Amino acid sequence: MPVQPPKDTISAVNLPDDPGKEAPAVYAVKDLRDYIKPPLDDSIASPVNAKESLSTSPCSCNSVCACVPVGACGCDDFCACDSVAPRQSIAPGLSVNDLREACYCEGDEGCSCQGDTCPCQCTCQNVYYYPKCLQPVEGTEEAAE
Amino acid sequence: MAPAQYTTSIPVDVSAVDRENLAKNIFLIPDGNQYILYAPLNHFVASVNGTTARLIQQFLIDRDPESVPPPIRSQLADLTWAQVPEKLPAVRDPGRPFEPTQVTIFPTNQCMLRCEYCYASAGGAAPRRVDLRAIGPAIELVIAATKRRGQTATVAFHGGCDPLFSPEIVKSSVGYACAAGERESVKVRLVISTSGAVSEKTAEWLARTFHSVCLSCDGPPDIQDRQRPLADGSPSSPLVSRTAGVLRDHNVPCGIRATVTARTVHRMTEMVDYFIEVFGMRQMHFEPVHPCGRCATESIAAPSSLEFVEHFSAAWEHARSRNAFLRYSGCRLGWLTERFCAVDGDNFCLTPEGHMSSCYEVPDTSHPLADTLIFGRFDPTPQSFVVDQDKLAVLRRLNVTYKEFCKSCFAKWNCGGDCPVKGITGHTNLLSDYSYKPGARCDINRELTLRSLRRALEFQGDDKHACSTPQRHN
Numbered sequence: 001m002p003v004q005p006p007k008d009t010i011s012a013v014n015l016p017d018d019p020g021k022e023a024p025a026v027y028a029v030k031d032l033r034d035y036i037k038p039p040l041d042d043s044i045a046s047p048v049n050a051k052e053s054l055s056t057s058p059c060s061c062n063s064v065c066a067c068v069p070v071g072a073c074g075c076d077d078f079c080a081c082d083s084v085a086p087r088q089s090i091a092p093g094l095s096v097n098d099l100r101e102a103c104y105c106e107g108d109e110g111c112s113c114q115g116d117t118c119p120c121q122c123t124c125q126n127v128y129y130y131p132k133c134l135q136p137v138e139g140t141e142e143a144a145e
Numbered sequence: 146m147a148p149a150q151y152t153t154s155i156p157v158d159v160s161a162v163d164r165e166n167l168a169k170n171i172f173l174i175p176d177g178n179q180y181i182l183y184a185p186l187n188h189f190v191a192s193v194n195g196t197t198a199r200l201i202q203q204f205l206i207d208r209d210p211e212s213v214p215p216p217i218r219s220q221l222a223d224l225t226w227a228q229v230p231e232k233l234p235a236v237r238d239p240g241r242p243f244e245p246t247q248v249t250i251f252p253t254n255q256c257m258l259r260c261e262y263c264y265a266s267a268g269g270a271a272p273r274r275v276d277l278r279a280i281g282p283a284i285e286l287v288i289a290a291t292k293r294r295g296q297t298a299t300v301a302f303h304g305g306c307d308p309l310f311s312p313e314i315v316k317s318s319v320g321y322a323c324a325a326g327e328r329e330s331v332k333v334r335l336v337i338s339t340s341g342a343v344s345e346k347t348a349e350w351l352a353r354t355f356h357s358v359c360l361s362c363d364g365p366p367d368i369q370d371r372q373r374p375l376a377d378g379s380p381s382s383p384l385v386s387r388t389a390g391v392l393r394d395h396n397v398p399c400g401i402r403a404t405v406t407a408r409t410v411h412r413m414t415e416m417v418d419y420f421i422e423v424f425g426m427r428q429m430h431f432e433p434v435h436p437c438g439r440c441a442t443e444s445i446a447a448p449s450s451l452e453f454v455e456h457f458s459a460a461w462e463h464a465r466s467r468n469a470f471l472r473y474s475g476c477r478l479g480w481l482t483e484r485f486c487a488v489d490g491d492n493f494c495l496t497p498e499g500h501m502s503s504c505y506e507v508p509d510t511s512h513p514l515a516d517t518l519i520f521g522r523f524d525p526t527p528q529s530f531v532v533d534q535d536k537l538a539v540l541r542r543l544n545v546t547y548k549e550f551c552k553s554c555f556a557k558w559n560c561g562g563d564c565p566v567k568g569i570t571g572h573t574n575l576l577s578d579y580s581y582k583p584g585a586r587c588d589i590n591r592e593l594t595l596r597s598l599r600r601a602l603e604f605q606g607d608d609k610h611a612c613s614t615p616q617r618h619n
Contacts, residue, residue, distance in 0.1 A: 003583050006554040006591070010173040010182070011206075015199050024197040024213075026220040027179060028602040032188035032478065 157186060158482045159558050160236040161546040164229050168205045171227065172555035173198055174595060181598055182221075185481055185558050186233075189226035192602050197221075239541040243521075243532050244290040245493035246297075248283045250275060251304030251508050252314035254497045257342050258307060258381060260373045262404060262434045262445045265305020265508050268376060273497040274311060279523035280318050281325075282530060283495045288325045288333075298326060302337040303494070305508035309343050309351070319354060338402070340373065341388035342381045348388040352395035360389060361402045362424075364416035368409050389424040400428035410448035413460035417471060427469040431457060435567050435585065437506070450588035458596060475560045475590035478597040483546045485561040488518070490541035499523040501530060503540050506566050513574045514566060539576070549580045554587075556594040563590055 007013070163169040174181040180198045182191045193201070200213050201221075210224055218224055253274045256267035284300060291298040300322040302308035302315055309315060319335060326333035338359040339351065351358060363372045366382035375381050392399045401420050405413060413431060420426045434447045448456075457473060464471040474485070486492070492503040498510065501521035507514055520536040523529075545551050545562030562568075563584030571585040572578035584590065 003587075005550045005552065005583075006587075008172040008174055008555040009169055009553045010171045010198075010202055011168040012553055013173040013175070013180075013198075013202075015195055015202065022194060022196055024200055024217045025194040026197060026217060027192040027194070029189075029191045029220060029222065030601045031222075032185075032190055032601060 157230060157232075158234060158480075159186065160234045161483060162186065162229060162233055167227055167229065168202075169553075170229065171201075171205065173201075174555055174598075176595075176599065181595070181602070183555050183598060184226035185555075186230055187226035187228070188481075189222060190598050190601060191221060193221075237541070239490070239538045240534075241541075243490075243493075243534075243537060244293070245287050245491060246291045246294065247299035247301060247487075247493065248287045249301040249303050249492070249494045249505070250280060250283070250308070250314075250318055251306075251494060251496050252302065252308045252311045252318075253304070254306055254509060255310050256306035256340075257310055257376055258340050258373050259376050259378070260404075261443055262372065262406065263305070264435070264437050264506050267306045270509070270511070275314060275495060275497045276499050276523065276525065277314070277317060278525055278528060279495060279499050279530075280314075281321055282523070282528050283493070284318070284322050284325050286530065287493070288322075288329050288331050292329050292331050297332040297334050298322070299334045299336060301335075302339075303505050304497075305506075307340045307342070308337060309339050309347060312343070312347050312350070316350070339388075340381065341385040341392075342375060343384065343388060345387060345391065348391040349395075351388070352391050352397050355397065357398040357400075358392055359400050359402050359430075360385070360392065360424075360426075361404075362389070362420075363403050363405075364409065364412065365419045368412065368416075372404070372406065372409070386423060389426065393425040399426060400430055401426050402430045402432070404434050405431050405448055405453065406434045407446035407448045407452070410452045410456050413456045414463045417460050417464045417467070417469060421464075421467055421469055429464065429469065429471045431460070431471060431473055433586070433589070437567075437570055450586070450592070453589055454592045454596075457593065473589075473593060475563055475584075475586050476593035476597060477559050478594060478601070480561075481558045482561045483558065484544040485564050488540065488565055489544040490537050495523070499525075501532065504566050514569060517576060518566070543579060547580060550583055554591070556591050559594050560584070560590040563587065 170184065170186050172181075172183040172185070174183065176192070179192050179194055182189075182193050182198065182201060184190070197217055200217065204210065204212050204224065205227065210218060213221070213224065253272070254265070254267070254270055255272050255274075256263075259268055284298075287298045287300070300318065302318070315337070322333050322335065325331075334357075335355045336357050336359070337351070337355050338361060341348070341360045341362065343351070361373075362385050363369050366380065366386075369382040369385065370380035373381050375384075389399075401424065403416060403420075409416070410433075416431070417429060420429055433453050434445060436445075436447060457471075461471045488503045490503065494502040494505060494508070496502050496508050496519075499522055500510070500519045501523075502508065502515075502519050504514075504518045506512070507518040509515070510519065512518070517536065517539065520540060521530050521532040524531050543562075543565040545557045545560075548557075548562040551557040551562050563586055565579050567585040568582065569576065569578045572582050
């Protein structure tokens with residue numbers, strides 16, 4: 001049997017013909033504005049028992065990391081690179097495949113990057129960013145569900 | 146009667162409201178021997194008897210406040226809730242331009258886990274990775290839109306599979322986003338959903354990089370390792386627990402997202418304890434499993450609506466008693482919205498195939514609704530995105546404004562018509578199913594919203610925890 005749509009609007013509700021002789025009464029009232037969805041509260045989103053002090057990155061906020069190559073500033077891979085070139089000098093005009101082969105990722109057999117940017121920690125030709133440099137961001141909310 | 150005034154940030158995100166017939170915006174829900182009178186547009190709820198309910202019915206017909214005795218009128222906030230708020234948002238134009246403020250990148254269709262209910266059936270398809278050439282233009286599109294609006298851009302990572310299966314893609318994208326934001330003076334918010342089954346080094350990077358993290362975990366090790374094992378079948382819980390510890394130690398805003406099956410529905414309270422005590426997390430999000438992908442092929446049973454409601458309610462109370470916050474996406478009493486999510490034409494998910502999908506649950510063209518929900522693609526030649534405006538116009542009707550079934554439901558502006566994809570796939574995969582058939586979780590949504598209203602009425606005074614979306618937990 002098909003499910004019938006709800007009929008909750010006040011005009012659609014059939015009240016008893018004679019609700020009785022009882023006097024009108026209001027048992028409770030609440031203004032739900034108290035429950036308006038707030039921006040995610042950091043105090044609730046932040047874990048309990050977090051360590052008070054953490055080692056800080058040498059990259060300061062509001063500034064671009066100048067750690068080229070990676071590791072020189074101790075950031076390791078906490079910085080991300082906008083564009084990279086292979087470690088060794090490569091002749092201009094090489095294809096992406098050539099570039100990829102010339103890159104290598106420490107601990108890996110070869111570079112698995114695609115396209116014309118290589119996220120491996122090769123020599124960075126552009127800038128490195130410490131991603132949280134752009135904090136604070138207001139209205140932080142939980143990640144996509 | 147002065148209409149409600151709104152001065153804060155869009156407490157009513159509902160535009161298509163019947164402004165002439167007040168009674169269509171006011172609901173009466175039988176509740177034992179009493180009635181719950183609910184006027185969501187003005188955030189008003191009351192518990193009344195039948196005689197009062199009849200007086201209000203009459204008042205809404207003749208519009209004469211004098212028909213309600215003064216003491217009752219006074220108790221009912223002078224009937225101010227019967228006005229349509231003046232400052233409702235403008236009705237959205239389905240033909241509006243596509244100007245996303247968030248891009249969600251699905252880096253790959255490969256995953257380190259083999260969740261028994263995976264909606265994307267991870268591991269079952271030929272490996273694909275997102276074309277890195279598409280990432281830049283996607284981010285630029287979002288940066289440009291947010292700059293025009295003076296907003297913050299969001300770059301998110303999600304997918305049918307764990308984005309951190311390919312951390313190098315995530316790192317590259319983050320770098321690009323930060324650079325583009327810096328260049329255009331646009332703030333960039335970085336968010337990610339992950340299983341957390343990653344190396345300690347990657348967990349450290351995760352913690353230092355993202356503004357917020359959604360960690361998918363189903364609970365104590367025996368649940369997690371059965372429902373969400375690694376690809377080789379070994380336990381994932383040690384890795385996830387370690388990642389949770391790293392996030393906790395770095396004080397990263399983080400929430401847990403757990404999937405509940407028929408097997409685990411009775412353990413939700415225990416799951417709350419686990420996430421508080423072991424992970425140190427206080428924000429949790431539990432959802433019943435939906436039969437799609439591997440869940441359907443492997444016959445993983447979902448909990449019954451009744452079971453989920455009962456155990457969720459108990460877990461919610463338990464979480465509250467421990468100063469934690471448990472939520473479910475279909476019960477959002479503090480929200481007044483006509484959309485369940487941004488699937489109705491504002492989502493921009495970049496899939497590994499280079500498509501633009503409006504739904505996290507549609508990561509590739511194998512999904513039965515792919516033809517509807519994939520509305521554009523990356524064209525590598527001009528390195529830009531091609532948007533199908535006709536499809537976009539269809540997507541923009543996937544909200545409760547266009548859902549006939551919900552017209553008279555008291556919970557419609559709380560759940561926003563529920564998840565369109567779950568609703569449509571729960572019937573015959575036809576778009577018309579969305580408008581005229583119930584959502585996949587109406588029973589749960591209505592019952593939990595009703596319980597939230599009751600709870601709000603029971604908790605008088607300053608208890609802000611009474612509903613499912615408390616204002617603040619301090």
